[in-house]
Structures are given as structure tokens and as C-alpha cells.
Amino acid sequence: MEIDKLLEEFLFHCQFEKNLNPKTLSAYTIDIEQFKSFKDIMSMNINDVNKDILKEYIQHLYTKDLKPKSIKRKLATLKAFFTYLEFEEIILVSPFRKMRVSIKENKTLPKTIDLQNIRKLFKYIYKIKTNFQDIERYSYKALVRDIAVLELLFATGLRVSEVSNIKYNDINLSTGNLKVLGKGGKERTIQICEAEVKTSLKEYVNLFNDEIYKNKWFFINRLGNKYSEYSISNMIKKYQQAANVQQHLTPHMFRHSFATMLLEEGVDIRYIQGMLGHSSISTTQIYTQINMKQQRKILSTKHPRRNLQFMV
Structure with a gap:
């Protein structure tokens, strides 16, 4: 044939x-x-x-x-x-x-966002929102939407595709439950716990409720279409530059930061695996290689050497 x-x-x-x-x-x-x-x-x-x-x-x-x-x-x-x-x-x-085909990949560590840059970015966008003169303008509504997207990325570690593909019925702002369709069509539920994140999402819904109701997508653009992955990436780049954050930021770096910071706080890696939607624990284990902060904390406070005196 x-x-x-x-x-x-x-x-x-x-x-x-x-x-x-x-x-x-x-x-x-x-x-x-x-x-x-x-x-x-x-x-x-x-x-x-x-x-x-x-x-x-x-x-x-x-x-x-x-x-x-x-x-x-x-x-x-x-x-x-x-x-x-x-x-x-x-x-x-x-x-x-x-055939026996073995192609070795160079292992690169995930790039995370410095915590000070996360603070700088959020401080900047919230300052713009506070100082906004005309809240009836679409640019204000867009800013509220962008804050909700950034808060969600940082709070949940979702992939940008997962954020873009959230549907109106996938999220319950009362309970904080968010249904996510991940890679391979695998569904998982992640909990939104932070009050500030819920507040940002509720404010977004209040401003866009009619448009969202007509559209199956939760995050939408000016035309009422899905807020695309490309648009979200460009949005992050825009605010990064405006906030004078020198580190290059991408949506996936929020995901890496989410996982790394939880690991640094001592969260079991299997819980992190479930939240990230990894099918294999080996995928999640790469974050253990960049968990230097927790390692430093353990060695400086727990190692028995600190209690031993050798000098006379």
C-alpha cells in the first residue's frame, strides 16, 4: 500500500x-x-x-x-x-x-523564579490595580483577569495549557475545588486554599460573569474566546518587563517554583506528584536536585557536628 x-x-x-x-x-x-x-x-x-x-x-x-x-x-x-x-x-x-535505539538527553534542572522576583511582580500588578483611575475600562477588567491567572499559576502549579483550558463548570469558588484535565486526558482535582487567590478569582468572575456564561472557557480574551497559552505567556513577559524584573519569566517557571517551594517546606514528594499530575514519581524527583535551601537548613540545624566541641 x-x-x-x-x-x-x-x-x-x-x-x-x-x-x-x-x-x-x-x-x-x-x-x-x-x-x-x-x-x-x-x-x-x-x-x-x-x-x-x-x-x-x-x-x-x-x-x-x-x-x-x-x-x-x-x-x-x-x-x-x-x-x-x-x-x-x-x-x-x-x-x-x-532495532535498539538509545538517545540520551542532557538533563537540565528546572528553572525556578526567585522569591524576591515573585514578590516584585505581584507587588507591581497589585499596585497598578489599586491606583487604577477608571475601573469601567476594559483594561482594568483585563488586569483583574491577569492577576487571577498569575495567582492561579503560582498557587496550584498548573501547566499553562491546563489554565487556558479551564471551563466554567470546572471551578467551584465556594469550595475551592478545581477540576483539571492534564496530559493524556488524565483528570485530577486541586484545591485552591489561599484566600487572596480565591478573592482574585471571584473578582474576575464578577467582572466577566456574563461573557464567561456565554462561553465554555473560564479565562477569556476581549473577543470572548479562550485566553490562549500564547497570550498568557506574552502577558507574563509584559508584566515582567514593566515591573523591571530582570529574570526572564515563563508560565512553566511558576510550576517549577510551586513544586520546589513545597519541597523546601518538607512536603512529601508523592503529594507534590499528585498535585502536578505526574504519572511517574521519577518525573517529580528532578525537583529534589534543586532543593538546596532545605538541604542547607537541615545540615546547619540538625547535623550532630554542631554539638561537638573539639577545640581546647
Whole structure:
């Protein structure tokens, strides 16, 4: 069968049978389009694509100066494609079954936001809100919304995609319960406990209630559409620069800061795993490597050396 047709059927399978989320589908589509453009793939019969051709493709990917993580994802897409073909009995055996591919990623520690920069950022936006002259203007409503988003990011450690995709019925401001749809369609509930965070969310709802009610999304933009991940990232960058915060800030850094600060306060890593929505504890354990503050505190106050006197 023609490879082009099989690839189309695979994407259809991913979208309508496996019900993968739009982000994953988009990544799969990009990866498949790149594979189609390699060499003479499109003129081949699917049974002619063997491990030698796939090895050539791996070498080709390395010439593109891609990060190891990107190469691993592209190969995972192809592996899923050939597994699908094998399951559908279009091919006898996936060529990946006869391959041992090991791509090592450089482990980078999560970047967190300095606590003084978090204080500086929030102090700035709340000062603007306090000094705002005309609260009937949309710019004031937008500011209240942005404060609610920033408070939620810092208070819950949600991914920016999870914040953007909150729906009107997902959040209960009376109980503080927030239903979150995470990666892989996994649902979890996180509790909003801080009074200030609840207050910011309630104020936002009071200003946007009619628009939110008409729209399925909780956080919306001026046109009543979903407040996108891109817009949230740009919003953070705008306030970072306006507040003269020298550290470059991203939405995901709020998530890293949330996890690290809880760890520094002695919270069990398994609780943090649940709040972050990690399926594996190994993903959460990376935060233990940057928990220097707690380590310093323990060694300076608990180590027995402090009670030993050797000098005469």
C-alpha cells in the first residue's frame, strides 16, 4: 500500500479511535510530514521500509541540529505508526522490533523564579490595580483577569495549557475545588486554599460573569474566546518587563517554583506528584536536585557536628 495513504489512516486512527489531544496530533502530523520528505520514502512500498532505512533517517535527524528530546519524539511517532500497521496486519513485523535505539538527553534542572522576583511582580500588578483611575475600562477588567491567572499559576502549579483550558463548570469558588484535565486526558482535582487567590478569582468572575456564561472557557480574551497559552505567556513577559524584573519569566517557571517551594517546606514528594499530575514519581524527583535551601537548613540545624566541641 502507498505510504502516504497509510500515514493518513494512522492520523485518523490517532484522532478518532485513540482520541489523542490536539497538541499530540499536531506533533504527530509534523513528525510524519518530516518523515515523508526524507529521501524516496513516498515512492517506496511500506514493506520496503526496513531498519536500515530507519537508521539512515535517525542520522538524517541528527544533521538537523535537533535536540535529543525532539529526535526521541519523532522516532516515538514512527514507532507508533509501525506498531499500528503491525496490529492492523498491514505489515508482518514492525522494523523497530529489530532495532535498539538509545538517545540520551542532557538533563537540565528546572528553572525556578526567585522569591524576591515573585514578590516584585505581584507587588507591581497589585499596585497598578489599586491606583487604577477608571475601573469601567476594559483594561482594568483585563488586569483583574491577569492577576487571577498569575495567582492561579503560582498557587496550584498548573501547566499553562491546563489554565487556558479551564471551563466554567470546572471551578467551584465556594469550595475551592478545581477540576483539571492534564496530559493524556488524565483528570485530577486541586484545591485552591489561599484566600487572596480565591478573592482574585471571584473578582474576575464578577467582572466577566456574563461573557464567561456565554462561553465554555473560564479565562477569556476581549473577543470572548479562550485566553490562549500564547497570550498568557506574552502577558507574563509584559508584566515582567514593566515591573523591571530582570529574570526572564515563563508560565512553566511558576510550576517549577510551586513544586520546589513545597519541597523546601518538607512536603512529601508523592503529594507534590499528585498535585502536578505526574504519572511517574521519577518525573517529580528532578525537583529534589534543586532543593538546596532545605538541604542547607537541615545540615546547619540538625547535623550532630554542631554539638561537638573539639577545640581546647
